[in-house]
Amino acid sequence: MSAQRMMRELRGVSAGAAVRRLRLAASLIALAVPLSGCGTGALWDKFFAKDDTFVDEPADKLYNEGLYLMNQRKDSKAASKKFEEVDRQHPYSDWARKSLLMSAYAYYNAGDYDNCIGSATRYVTLHPGSPDAAYAQYLIAASHYDQIPDVTRDQGRTEKAIAALEEVVRKYPTSEYAVSAKAKLEGARDQLAGREMNVGRYYMEKRDYTAAINRFKTVVTQYQTTRHVEEALARLTEAYMAIGIVSEAQTAAAVLGHNFPDSRWYKDAYNLVKSGGVEPSENTGSYISKAFKKLGLG
DSSP, X not given: OOHHHHHHHHHHHHHHHHHHHXXXXXXXXXXXXXXHTTHHHHHHHHXXXXXXXXXXXXXXXXXXXXXXXXXXSOOHHHHHHHHHHXXXXXXXXXXXXXXXXXXXXXXXXXXXXXXXXXXXXXXXHHOTTSTTHHHHHHHHHHHHHTTOOOTTSOOHHHHHHHHHHHHHHHHOTTSHHHHHHHHHHHHHHHHHHXXXXXXXXHHHHTTOXXXXXXXXXXXXXXXXXXXXXHHHHHHHHHHHHHHTOHHHHHHHHHXXXXXXXXXXXXXXXXXXXXXXXXXXXXXXXXXXXXXXXXXXXX
């Protein structure tokens, strides 16, 4: 075979192969088109299609559903979720402001104090000038107050309650919540005084009179209006007599008798100083006398 003929045949083979490749590609494209109408097309449709599965509900509808769950169904937890949904779906609406306060109230009713404090704090932060800000602050205080432990345990929660209650009285003195806050303040302070008395009695039993005096002194100087102050004065009389500081014992007994003449604790204190050969006598320079005069009780 001549060289020229061989070259022509080779070119023919190459051209034929190219044609076959083009035909194969065309068939693959043709196959892909019907496939796009099946699973592949559905996948692309899902990828690019708008998700219409979630639709915002009207704010008033969500709010009223929350009220229904709380008032009729007595399901405060479910109600709080509805109120939160208002805030999530309609964050800049007036309904959102109302719902934020209602979620705090619902959480409080459910005994979920941490979430109540969170929602109420957020309300006060976002709406400090609202007429309902006083109530939100009161919910914060009440949530702390309702978690006050007994006097044998740490009183950190009591101190938080006092701080929050004082905030209600300070910021909203003319509100209806200030009256309730003041009553709760007395209860919380009484709890702190009870804690001091509990520890003071422990030291008295151990005959560590100096440590005991420090505890009873706290009650007399900081919690004079609590129900524990009578016993604190009597215990001070006892402790001071035990370590020989008779003048302070006389003052404690005298202040006790002046302010609580019918108290059984005064009878004990009076008999104690009398057994030491002295009478109750107030030293006006004593911290005990000054603490009561400061309140107009001396």
